[in-house]
Amino acid sequence: PGSPWRDFYVWSDTSEKYKDARIIFTDFESSNWAWDPVAQAYYWHRFYKHQPDLNYDNPRVRREILRVLDFWFQMGVDGMRLDAVPYLVEREDTNCENLPETHAVLKELRAHLDRKFSDRLLLAEANQWPEDAAAYFGDGDECHMAFHFPIMPRLFMALRMEDRFPVIDMLEQSLDIPANCQWGMFLRNHDELTLEMVTDEERDYMYKAYAQDPRARINVGIRRRLAPLLENSRRRIELMNSLLFSLPGTPILYYGDEIGMGDNYYLGDRDGVRTPMQWSPDRNAGFSKANPQKLYLPAIIDSEYHFETVNVENQSRNFSSLLWFMRRTLAIRKQFKAFGRGGIEFLPSDNTKVLTFLRSFEDENILVVANLSRYCQAVQIQMPDYAGFSVHEVFSDNRFPDIAEAPYTVTLAPHSFYWFALKEPVVSTLPEADQVPHLQCQVTWSRILGSKAEAQLMSTIMPYLRRARWFAGKGKGIRRLRIADSITVPVHDQPVYVLQLEVTYTSAPREHYLLPIAFAGHDLQMKIVRESPEAVIAQLALKDDEGIVYEAIYDEDFRQMLLDLIVRRRSLKAGSGRLVARRGSRFSSLLADGVVPEVSRILKVEQSNTSILYDHTFFLKLYRRIEQGVNPDVELPRNLTEHTDFANIPAFAGAIEWQSNQGAAATIASLLEFVPNETDAWSYTLDNVERSFGYAQTLKDKIEESPCVPPSILDIDPDTLPLPIRDFIGPVYIEMAVLLGRRSAQLHRALASLSRSPDLTAEPFSLLYQKSLHQSIRGMTLKVLAELERSLPKLEDRTADAIRGILAEKKTILGRLRRIAERKVRARKIRTHGDYHLGQVLYTGKDFTIIDFEGEPARSMTERRLKQSALRDVAGMIRSFHYAAHGAILLRAVRQGADIDYLERWADLWYTCVSGTFLHAYMREVADADFVPPDKEDFALLLETFLLEKAVYELGYELNNRPDWLMIPARGIVQMLR
Incomplete structure (x- = not known):
């Protein structure tokens, strides 16, 4: 008595004060007062008697607490948990919880923090019902965050009861909080799974469900870590963490739960959940090198959770581990603001075992679907407001x-879950119903062409043309649109008009496009509008009927007519020509049991043509842009099918040509065999790259240096790849790269063997051709580099720096390209694929099928039929591998929160080894072929020239279409120059 330190604590001459205050640790304490024989008085403790409470009514105590805050925040601590914050102050005739004086102390702390450490955080530990806990936010002037205690046990109740009600019921009771505050969500904490904020009946249920052994219980809670609570069920652990990460608030993880650590409730108190972190299988779980007997608590040695098995080091090596699941899930969560700041809406559904809710923020909408049941479940969710998303x-x-x-x-x-991003329909180019052009004319549909109404009809076709995916003239000024020719086809009781439209531009060469149009009366109109609204061109009131004009390709009968033309080898008369169909020699053998398919559908893909699938038998490509001349997409598949034994393309089945009276012909459709496939080689490769990156991430903490990338793809031999590299890439994909190299070589051998016409026969290289080739590539390179220089101010800093580096190497690049014109190369030019990359190859599950011999659509038909070096195709595929390796980082790894700089080094290794494997297999297959240089230096010269050409072309393409991807070709050029 008399010491200033005595007033730092709460004293009383009697233990009868504050009798309304509850005892927290009922297992260990019978009173909140304890007798001090020295002071000859009782001191106040809300927890254990060895933890006397401070007297916050004493100004000196509050000043000392502020000094403690200053000390730790100056040391760099980011935030503090305010332990047992409701119990700071005591008053008679109250339960000594949540008192106004307590909030006054917190406001003082917060004001001090805002003055000196505005970027630090206070987290309130208030084990209270939501309305009481929310009071600790004040008006945004007390704690920044507060634990949401009541939701924690209800997550476990919902899981065991297989019923969503406990979660929904509690969250619907949660109050709105200040905008600068946030709930702290957790599954368990440093103490125990507390059951204070549940009813007596709920507590009894939780004990029976999660703590049948009484020794696992403490006070009014359960002293277990997460994995033992959930019986070490990986599915349930992932499900509970997914809810933790997706419910409103900031998720709080406690050490050990990210790897599924066990506990030891035989240690007493809450020590069983405070055992050393298990870093490695080494001594003391890598936590300490001390004598194990000196540790403050022993490491877990339970056989199921032994630290030699469950530790960070082991799980870092295994991309399928719980640790990696947690890393990936957290990285995904960070991509969406809706999880952190979004509102929550529980969605009505028909299955109470499935929790369904929506997290929304600004334009983000995340649908969360969680199965609380131990059995498979189906759920129907009511989301009428999101129809079309x-x-x-x-x-x-x-x-x-x-x-x-x-x-x-x-x-x-x-026990599974989904997170779905709901995306609004892309702003449609379709006009609203009241914006569809309306026409009225006093003729019948069968007489509309050639009448005065034709001009009106053309005025409605113009806006339709501009919004059509296949129309390439959207950015050009159109001077005139007219019908150059037409064919009348009897399909329904009303004719279909197949139009050849001539588009005249203000400053570009004219183009011709194919557009079949039809009229639908009332009954058919409803079907078209409902199933294919994009097909509607105009509303039309005729002399004898009312309905719509629509694109006939959306009519199944018209699609069947196209196939029947080829089946019957028919021709149709046009105004100044005719439509002629022919069958390929393999047509009959491709028909299953000789039956012509009668079911068709349009493939919904963004492309310059329209693709139609006929009952998994035939694939018809309708060419929208009509160009006179031989189409390589018909010429090459037909010759390969009928005059070679190369089987890794879809067999040619037929074609339709529009022949003019002057003898010129233009292909408007080709019919090919449908090849069942798993996916295309691009998607297949991206999946494998992602798997390789996952493997690389497991090695991050185990290797000190970056992977050693071989100097050249020409140095790669798949048979001698080191085992670690084979493990990284995956032995199956290595074999697939070998197979693709062989198939590419076999394609070129087959193309080189064609000799039925001069247009197909191989020709020798000449120095004159090589100089012409150099001039062409040089001109394109100078144009692209000039565009890049002009665009520098618009680029992001990192991209701009990379482009400046390339511009600085302009002389080096031109010098490398000049070499092709300086020495004669012994090789032959052949017909090539023309646009060869992973997207032009189908993966069947065990082999590859090569498709799309159209060449680059931006080039003219005659240019696409020029003979080239086969290595131009090879370079295209190698660049595609480079895009896959680095594109996977942009497309997927960023979303997974990966270390981009780290993965880029592995991407270089993947690209070099896979490209080298592909090239090695290709070279082995063409070793005796005369269309590739026999001299290794000449081979390397040609390949480098075409790789550099392709990468420069990609720079120009990405600059105008995807500036975010510019770094990929830029990195490729830097690698080549090295």
Whole structure:
């Protein structure tokens, strides 16, 4: 008594004061007062008797607490948890919790913090019901965050009861909080799974469900870590963490739960969940090198959770581990502001075992679907406000069926979850119903062409043409649109007009496009508008009927007519020519049982043509831009099918030509065999690159240096690749790269063997041709470099720096290109694919099929039929591998929160080894062929020239289309120059 330090604590001459205050640790304490024989008085403790409470009514105590804050924040601490914050102050005739004086102390702390450390955080530990806990935010002037205690046990209750109600019920009771505050969400904390904020009945249920052994219980809680609580079920652990990360608030993880550590409740108190972190299988779990007996608590040695098995080092090596799941999930969560700041809306659904809610913020909408059941479940979710939205699973970005007016159905595996990003429909280029052009004319549909109404009809076709995906003249000024020719086809009771439209531009050569149009009366009109609204061109009131003008390709009968033309080898008369169909020699053998397919559908892909699938038998490509001359997309597949034994293309089945009366012909359609496939080689490769990157990330903490990248793809031999590199790439994909190299070589051998016409026969290289080639590539390079220099101010800093580096090497680049004109190369020019990359190859699951011999659509038909070096195709494929390696980082790794600089080094290794493997297999297959140089230096010269040409072309393309991707070709050029 009399000491200033005595007033730092709360004293009383009697233990009867504050009798309304509850005892927190009922297992260990019988009173909140303890007798001090020295002071001859009782001191106050809300927890254990060895933890006397401070007297916050004493100004000196509050000043000392501020000094403590200053000390730790100056040391660099980011935030502090305010332990047991409701119990700071005591008053008679109250329960000594949540008192106004307590809030006054907190406001004082916060004001001090805002003055000196505005970027630090206070987290309130207030084990209270939501309305009481929310008071610790004040008006945004007390704690920045507060633990949401009541939701924690209800997550576990919902899981065990397999019922979403406990979660929904509690969150619907949560109050709105200040905008600068946030709830702290957690599954368990440093103490125990506390059951204070549940009813007596709920507490009894939780004990029976999660702590049947009484020794696992403490006070009014359960002293277990997360994995033992959930019986070490990986599915349930992932499900609970997914809810933690997706519910409103900031998720708080406690050490050990990210790897599924066990506990030891035999240690007493809460020590069983405070055992050393398990870093490695080494001594003391890598936590300390001390004598194990000196540790403050022993490491876990339970057989199921032994530190030699469950530790960070082991799980870092395994990309399928819980640790990697947590890393990936957190990285995904950071991509969406909706998880952190978005509102929550529980969505009505028909299955109470499935929790469904929406997190929304600004233009982000994340649908969370969680199966609380141990069995598979299906759920139908009511989302009428989101009809038309596309649904993308956020981890893979795979697209699910779009939302319709009807309930959205999702099926789930036991204890599984989905996070779906709901994306608004792309702003349609379709006009609204009241914006569709309306025409009225006093003729019948069969007489509309050639009448005065034809000009009106053309005025409605113009806006339709501008919004058509296949029309390439959107950015050009159109001077005139007219019908150059037409064919009348009897399909329904009303004719279909196949129009050849001539588009005259203000400052570009004229072009011709194919557009079949039809008229639909009332009954058919409703079907077209409902199923294919994009097909509608205009509303039309005729002399004898009313309906719509629509694009006939959306009519199944018209599509069947196109196939029948080829089946019957028919011709149709046009105004100044005719439509002629022919069958390929393999047509009959491609028909299953000789039956012509009668079911067709349009493939919904963005491209310059229209693709139609006939009952998984035939694939018809309708060419929208009509160009006179031989189409290589018909010429090459037909000759390869009929005059070689190369089987890795879709067999040619037929074609349709528009022949003019003057003898000129233009292909408007080609018919090919449909090849069943798993995916294209681009998607297949991206999936494998992602797997390789996952493997690389498991090595990050184990290797001190970056992977050693071989100096050249020409030095790679797949048979001698070191085992670590084979493990990184994957032995299966290495074999697939070998197979693709062989198939590419076999394609070129087959093309080189064609000799039925001078247009197909191989020709020798000449120095004159090489100089012409150099001039062409040089001109393109100078143009692209000039465009890049002009665009520098618009580029991001990192990209601009890379482009400046390339511009500084302009002389070096031109010098490298000049070498092709300085020495004669012994090789032959052949017909080539012309646009060869991974997207032009289908992966069947065990082999590859090469498609699309159209060449680059931007080039003229005659240019696409020029003979080239086969190595131009090879260079295209090698550049495609480079795009896959580095594009996977942009497309997927960024979303997974990966270390980009680290992965780029691995991407270089992947690209070099895979490209080298592909090239090695190709070279082995063409070793005796005369269309590639026999001299290794000449081979390397040609390949480098075409690789550099392709990369420079890519720079120009990305600059005008995807500036974010400029770094990929830029990095490729830097590698080549090295």
